[in-house]
Amino acid sequence: MKIGVVGNGMIVERFLKDAAELDSVEIPSLCIREQSRSKGEALAQTFGIPQVQTDYPAFLAQKEIDAVYLGISNHVHYPYAKAALEAGKHVICEKPFTVHAAEAKELAQIARDNGLFLWEAFKIPYSPVYQAIQKNLPGVGQVKLVQCNYSRTSSRYGQYKEGRILPAFDPKTAGGCLYDINLYNLHFVTGLFGKPERVTYHANKGYNGIDTSGVGILQYDGFYAVCSGAKDSGSPCGAVIQGEDGYIQADGPVSSAKKAWLMKGQTKTCLAEFEDNGQLTEEIAEFERQFRERDFDSCYRMLAHSLMMTEVVDEALASAGLL
16 A cells, blocks of 8 residues: 655654554655655655655645545645545545534545545554453443543643644644544544534633633433543543443553453453554554455444544534634
């Protein structure tokens, strides 16, 4: 599978590093902005990428590219993904899939109409820890409460407090906590339990109106899920699913949980352990498998989840006056 990569940030470097470990994946070209050419060329040299482009249409015209990976600012996911699909390229788009649900639905329709793969790149479904939680969920009995917390002070928060607004805290680029760190919690909960009946989001807003931290409350039939996220402060991260017969606990952020265990009475059972160091290898390998086997069913199942998630985020942001 030959993937053209767009962007030069930290997530792109991680993608390039992990893609290099897979013999079945090649990166023939990197597309960056003209002002980032020097960084792009350095990345190309490090990872053995033959070509660096600064013109996106010319990049998309390259016949040797099967798929495009988008590791760019949130607010341009939609136009870049649409252009790639219209050029006949399969698309891997970093989370959040799009800023608004209507954009995601349009992209999905273009992909389906043209027989193209369209993936949102988020790690959770491919984690052995998440898969073990999903498999053992009936062990807790009737679910009564779900709690998720992912709180980590952003490396850009100090600059934000000083008045320098970078994309991570800029409403114009769809920054903020819900589109970033708390989105993992929402993916985790909706992946296990589906679309909630109702969503509300209670945001701590910064001086420019961005949500620097917040709590999402997802209402299901018989229980609530509380999703806490913060980019302005830190605390121990993890998730707990409480039921009438026991509980499951995940240690660490749900996007990179290293361990999960089930507690029933006085019996504690380890469900899975996984040394997650932020790698994207598992999800890239799955995208390559689906592409090689033409497994559109698996792709479109995950796409349906991504579309549902954009609706959940729209509802959450609207409830907080942030949409």
